[in-house]
Amino acid sequence: MSDDKKYWLDNPNNIRKLIIGVVIICAGLLVAEFFYEKHAHFAVEHWFGFYGFYGFVVFIGIVLIGKELRKVLMRKEDYYDE
Numbered sequence: 297m298s299d300d301k302k303y304w305l306d307n308p309n310n311i312r313k314l315i316i317g318v319v320i321i322c323a324g325l326l327v328a329e330f331f332y333e334k335h336a337h338f339a340v341e342h343w344f345g346f347y348g349f350y351g352f353v354v355f356i357g358i359v360l361i362g363k364e365l366r367k368v369l370m371r372k373e374d375y376y377d378e
Contacts, residue, residue: 325348
């Protein structure tokens with residue numbers, strides 16, 4: 297059965313627009329950091345761009361831990377057929 301329906305993410309131009317939109321939003325949030333006062337508990341939280349950097353590092357850590365956890369939890373493809 298062939299699915300000839302085109303979805304909006306099948307078009308490379310739409311993917312490019314989506315990426316540009318995300319980059320613009322991230323840059324806007326980074327610039328917005330100049331315009332509010334932080335009420336941080338730790339000194340490191342006052343660094344410029346700390347929350348974005350911290351979030352990215354934690355995201356990478358979760359992905360890497362998930363890859364290793366998959367090796368422990370993964371079962372054979374026919375596990376339930378036995």
